[in-house]
Amino acid sequence: MPRFDLSPAELEAYAPDVREPSDFDDFWATTLTESRRWDAAPDVVRADTPFTALDVFDVTFPGFQGDPVKAWLTLPAGTEGPLPAVVEYQGYGGGRGLAGERLGWAASGYAHLLMDTRGQGSMWGSGGDTPDPHGTGPSSSGFMTRGIEHPADYYYRRVFTDAVRAIDAVRTLRQVDANRVAVCGASQGGGIAIAAAGLSDGLVAVMPDVPFLCHFERAVGLTGDDPYQEVVRYLSVHRGLDDRVFETLSYFDGVNMAKRADAAALYSVALMDTICPPSTVYAAFNRQPSSNKHIEVYTHNGHEGGQAFQFPKQARFLSALV
Helix, strand or coil: CCCCCCCHHHHHHCCCCCCCCCCHHHHHHHHHHHHCCCCCCCEEEECCCCCCCEEEEEEEEECHHHCEEEEEEEEECCCCCCEEEEEEECCCCCCCCCCCCCCHHHHCCCEEEEECCCCCCCCCCCCCCCCCCCCCCCCCCCCCCCCCCCHHHCHHHHHHHHHHHHHHHHHCCCCEEEEEEEEEEECHHHHHHHHHHHHCCCCCEEEEECCCCCCHHHHHHHCCCCCHHHHHHHHHHCCCCHHHHHHHHHCCCHHHHHCCCCCEEEEEEECCCCCCCHHHHHHHHHHCCCCCEEEEEECCCCCCCCHHHHHHHHHHHHHCCC
C-alpha cells in the first residue's frame, strides 16, 4: 500500500479544529457521575492458570450504569504492593481472551488490568465475557453505528465510561499505587485509552498505538476500510442524517478527548495505515497539551504498526515516569 495521506512534514503540523459540542464537558461529567453511583468494590477471584511467576485474577467491576464488566488482573507472583499499574484496552472486535494471554506488563513489574470490551470478543482472539445489555435501535454491522443518532444512546458512551471505571477500580486494589496508573491500547484500544486519559484525572501516562476513533469526519471520508466504512454504509441508507451523526460522534472524537488529557503521552502511527489514517492520529497527538509527549512513526507499516517493536519503547517510557 503506498502512502495515501498527508506528507510527513504536513502530518507533523496537522492540528485541525474538529467539531466540538458546547456541552461536551457537561455531557461527560453527568455520564460519569451517574455511573459512579454504583461504587461497589471490584470482585477479584484468583484464576486457575499454570503460571508460577505471575498471579492472574478474574475481575468484575461496575461499568456504565453499574453494568458488570470483566477484566484480567495480572501481577508478579506474591505481590503485596503497591505497584504502578497499566490499564489496557482491546482492539476492535476482540475480548479479554483467556487468563494469562497478556503477560508483558506484569513480567515487567506492573499490575496489569486488561479490560473486556462490552458486546465484543467474537471477531478475533480468544473471546470476551462482557455483554452489552442496552438496546440502541437500527445500526449497520459492527459497533460503530449503534445508537449513533443520539449521544446518550451511542455505544461508545458505555465503552468509554467502562474505561474510566476500570481506572477507578484498579485504584482501589491494595496491590496498586493509585497515583501511578497508566493506560494503553492499540487501534480501538488506543482510542479508548485517549478517551480514558481525557476523562480521568491523575494518570501518569497514556500510550495509544495506531489509535482508532479520532477525527471522525476526516476518517469517514478518507478511508475505504472498516470500521469507519460502517458509518458510510449507515449514511448511504439513512440519507440526510450526516449532521446528526457527526454531531453525535463529536462527543467521542479522540481529538476532543486528547485536548483534555494532561498525562505524559507516547503515541504510535503507521504511515501506510488505511484503517486509522495517519492524519487522524496526528490530529489527536498534536492537540494533546502534555509537555512530555512523543510519537513513534512506522514509515512502511499499515495498521499493524510497531507490534512487538513498540512494547519495549512503551516500557522504557513508562519506567522513566514511575
